[in-house]
Amino acid sequence: MDKPLSQITKAILFTSFITAPLILSGCNNADATLAAESAKAEQEKVLAIPVEVHTAELGKIASNYTTTAILEAKEEAFVVARASGIIENIYVEEGDYVEKGQVLAQLDPNRYELSLRKARADLKGIEQELAKIDKVYSKKLVSDDTYDKLAAQYESIKATVKLAELDLKEATIVAPISGFIAERNAKVGNLTESFQRERMFHIVQQKILQGIVYLPESELPRIRRDQQASLTIPALEDAAIPAYIERISPVVDAKTGTFKVTLRVPNDNAQLMAGMFSEVAINYDTHENATLLPRQAIISIDNKNSVFVVEDGVAKKRDVTLGYEEGNTIEILSGVKSAEQVVTVGHQNLKDSAPVEVVSS
Numbered sequence: 001m002d003k004p005l006s007q008i009t010k011a012i013l014f015t016s017f018i019t020a021p022l023i024l025s026g027c028n029n030a031d032a033t034l035a036a037e038s039a040k041a042e043q044e045k046v047l048a049i050p051v052e053v054h055t056a057e058l059g060k061i062a063s064n065y066t067t068t069a070i071l072e073a074k075e076e077a078f079v080v081a082r083a084s085g086i087i088e089n090i091y092v093e094e095g096d097y098v099e100k101g102q103v104l105a106q107l108d109p110n111r112y113e114l115s116l117r118k119a120r121a122d123l124k125g126i127e128q129e130l131a132k133i134d135k136v137y138s139k140k141l142v143s144d145d146t147y148d149k150l151a152a153q154y155e156s157i158k159a160t161v162k163l164a165e166l167d168l169k170e171a172t173i174v175a176p177i178s179g180f181i182a183e184r185n186a187k188v189g190n191l192t193e194s195f196q197r198e199r200m201f202h203i204v205q206q207k208i209l210q211g212i213v214y215l216p217e218s219e220l221p222r223i224r225r226d227q228q229a230s231l232t233i234p235a236l237e238d239a240a241i242p243a244y245i246e247r248i249s250p251v252v253d254a255k256t257g258t259f260k261v262t263l264r265v266p267n268d269n270a271q272l273m274a275g276m277f278s279e280v281a282i283n284y285d286t287h288e289n290a291t292l293l294p295r296q297a298i299i300s301i302d303n304k305n306s307v308f309v310v311e312d313g314v315a316k317k318r319d320v321t322l323g324y325e326e327g328n329t330i331e332i333l334s335g336v337k338s339a340e341q342v343v344t345v346g347h348q349n350l351k352d353s354a355p356v357e358v359v360s361s
Contacts, residue, residue, distance in 0.1 A: 048355040051346035053310055058338045059292045061331045063324045064230075064281035065219055069211035071265060073204035073274040077177045080199050081192040083107055083170040092201070094184050098175040104201055105173040105186055112171050116164035123157045130154050179205035182274070204274050209265040211243065213280055214258040222284050223248055229263055232279040233272070241265060241272065245282070287324060291332040297344045298322070298330060307336060308343040308350050310358060315343060317352040 085107035092104050130150055136142050173186075183202035186192070192200065211231065215223065225248065231241040249260035263280070265272065298320070299306050305322055308315040323331030336342060341358070343350065350356070 048313070048357045049315075049346060049350060050359045051308075051310070051315070051343045051350070051356045052360040053341040053358050054294055054297060054344045056332065056336050056338050056340050056342055057292050058289050059329075060286060060288050061290050061292060061324045061326050061329060062281075062286040063284040064326060065215065065222075065284065067213050067215070067280050067282075069213050069231075069263065069278050069280050071209045071211055071272060071274055071276045071278055073179075073206055074208045074210045074264075075177055075179065075205035076182075076274075077175075077179075077203045078199040079104065079173060079176065079201040079203065080195060080197075081107065081170075081173060082194055083112070083167055084192065084194045085109075085111065085171060087186055087188050087190050087192060090184070090186055090188055092181050092184065094181050096181045098178065098181060098203065100175055100178045102175045103172055104175055104181075107171040107173070107192065109168055109171045112164065112168035116161070116168050119157065119161040119164040123154075123161050126150070126154045126157050173200060175201075175203060177203055177205055179203040206267055206270065206272065206274060209267050209272055209274060210246070211263040211265055211278060211280060213261050213263065213282075214253075214256065215261055215282075217252045217257050217259060220252075220259060223261060223282070227282065229280055229282045231263075231265060232281070233276055234279070235276055236271065239271075241278070243280070285324075287331060290323065291336060291338050292329050293332055293336065293342055294344055295325070295328050295330050297342045297347070299347060307332075308347045308356075309336060310341045310343060310356060313355055313357070315347070315350050315352070315354050315356045317350075 087105055088108050089106040090104070091106075092098055092102075098104065133142055133147060133150055180203065181201055182204045183199070185198060186200040223245065225245055227245040229243040229245065231243050233239050233241060243263045243265045245261055246264040247262040252259045261282075293307070297307050299308075304319060306317055306319050308317055310316075318335045320335030321333040323333045325331070343356070345360075346356075
């Protein structure tokens, strides 16, 4: 009886000895699986790449040709004296607005007044002599030659009187156009010579300015009169000023391959000045309700353009078709819709379907 019990005990102990490692191995495998899954989840969390995104928007974008121009006065005049003399008075200063015909300065008129008096006296004398000759000439008491010489002398003195009157008139310097006095070089007491090269005044009319640009001949088919342009003026905190094409040169400069275009720049509020530097954008076409993104969102490789769109924390790579580009903004014709979030910073090292974390938008 004791012998069978002893054998049963031994069998139980042997079975326990065999199964115990298996049970322990199963527990260890379960723990290892849980640890691996936890490590994987932690790794995925760590691998989420921080990015900045921009929301695609609908807006207006234009196709432009950009260049630069210096604004010029459409009307200007360099005033020089047509008579000689000492400058007696100056009635305007730089910055003053003058009307056409307004007196700017006065030269000493004494010499011209005396010349006019002498010419008029000579004319009066010849008129009296001619009147006497007329009486006897009708009776054939004076030869034709004598009469013709006296008549010619009379016409000459008449012309002398008119020249003296003109000289006296030109001793008063007047404005040839309306505008602002841009320069005043004349000084009281100085001697000015007739038609001297040094100008007394410089007058500019700035109600309408103009800008001259030179465009490549390849742009000629897309340029037309009254076409709209936009000027950016750095001196006015990059203010945008409308302009229009007024004239297009009919010839192309063979040396430079360019043609001249003159822009009309309205200046009704007088905020612009001749000589200002401007950045010019000539508008070719405008798209309304276009999908717009910043230029830095585009990845260009091998003539293919793509972007990364964030969807549920994952960056999806999409090929896009580009349209017009204006400044730092570019039009997306296909591949992205408005209101989608597109990666703008951190996309250079991204792969398709990579987990991302948006840190700024």
